[in-house]
Amino acid sequence: DQQVKQNSPSLSVQEGRISILNCDYTNSMFDYFLWYKKYPAEGPTFLISISSIKDKNEDGRFTVFLNKSAKHLSLHIVPSQPGDSAVYFCAASYTGRRALTFGSGTRLQVQP
Amino acid sequence: DAGVIQSPRHEVTEMGQEVTLRCKPISGHDYLFWYRQTMMRGLELLIYFNNNVPIDDSGMPEDRFSAKMPNASFSTLKIQPSEPRDSAVYFCASSPSGLRRTDTQYFGPGTRLTVL
Numbered sequence: 395d396q397q398v399k400q401n402s403p404s405l406s407v408q409e410g411r412i413s414i415l416n417c418d419y420t421n422s423m424f425d426y427f428l429w430y431k432k433y434p435a436e437g438p439t440f441l442i443s444i445s446s447i448k449d450k451n452e453d454g455r456f457t458v459f460l461n462k463s464a465k466h467l468s469l470h471i472v473p474s475q476p477g478d479s480a481v482y483f484c485a486a487s488y489t490g491r492r493a494l495t496f497g498s499g500t501r502l503q504v505q506p
Numbered sequence: 507d508a509g510v511i512q513s514p515r516h517e518v519t520e521m522g523q524e525v526t527l528r529c530k531p532i533s534g535h536d537y538l539f540w541y542r543q544t545m546m547r548g549l550e551l552l553i554y555f556n557n558n559v560p561i562d563d564s565g566m567p568e569d570r571f572s573a574k575m576p577n578a579s580f581s582t583l584k585i586q587p588s589e590p591r592d593s594a595v596y597f598c599a600s601s602p603s604g605l606r607r608t609d610t611q612y613f614g615p616g617t618r619l620t621v622l
Contacts, residue, residue, distance in 0.1 A: 428610065430613075435615070435616075436615055437510070437597055437599070437613030437614050437615050437616055438549070438613045439613065440611070440612075443610070483548075483549060492537050492554065492556070492561075492601065493539060493554050494539075494551065494611065495551070496541075496548055496549040496550070496551075497548060498548030498549075499548055499549070
């Protein structure tokens with residue numbers, strides 16, 4: 395029973411274009427969402443987060459959008475760079491629980 | 507700051523053997539998490555501790571798995587006996603306590619376990 399789903403295992407985009415990574419969740423208790431980035435042979439690193447009281451959060455080239463009614467969030471990377479090539483994990487938590495529930499990840503490849 | 511330290515980085519063992527994975531969290535962090543990454547299930551939580559006390563171990567697959575945190579700077583995840591299906595990358599993560607939801611988790615580099 396996957397509570398956080400990333401239905402696209404992989405995505406390929408051209409350098410300079412927009413990358414859009416999607417994530418769906420089923421647990422209505424989730425009120426905090428994060429994106430982590432993972433390079434090979436390294437642990438995941440925090441990228442950006444959003445609270446359920448917001449519908450958008452921006453940090454440089456990275457923007458996360460949250461649609462609570464659809465239980466959907468997305469990560470936009472503009473413009474995409476070759477160094478963004480990595481696996482991106484969507485994660486969620488709820489108040490009172492510090493552990494994260496992760497999606498299965500999306501491998502992004504940015505072509506030069 | 508050295509970050510979260512895990513050892514060994516790679517472990518190859520034979521089915522039936524005992525395996526012990528080790529983790530040193532970031533100093534001052536009160537939460538410690540053990541995750542496992544597999545192709546089939548992605549990144550899943552096994553157990554987490556707060557101030558050395560296990561809070562949620564519902565993700566531990568079965569009795570063959572056990573985790574301890576004897577002090578604030580050290581934790582172990584033990585598998586006894588190990589099975590081929592335990593082959594995965596095991597991550598340890600830590601985070602500070604506090605009320606801020608922005609207290610994110612910091613991951614170690616992982617231990618790649620192969621059980622033959």
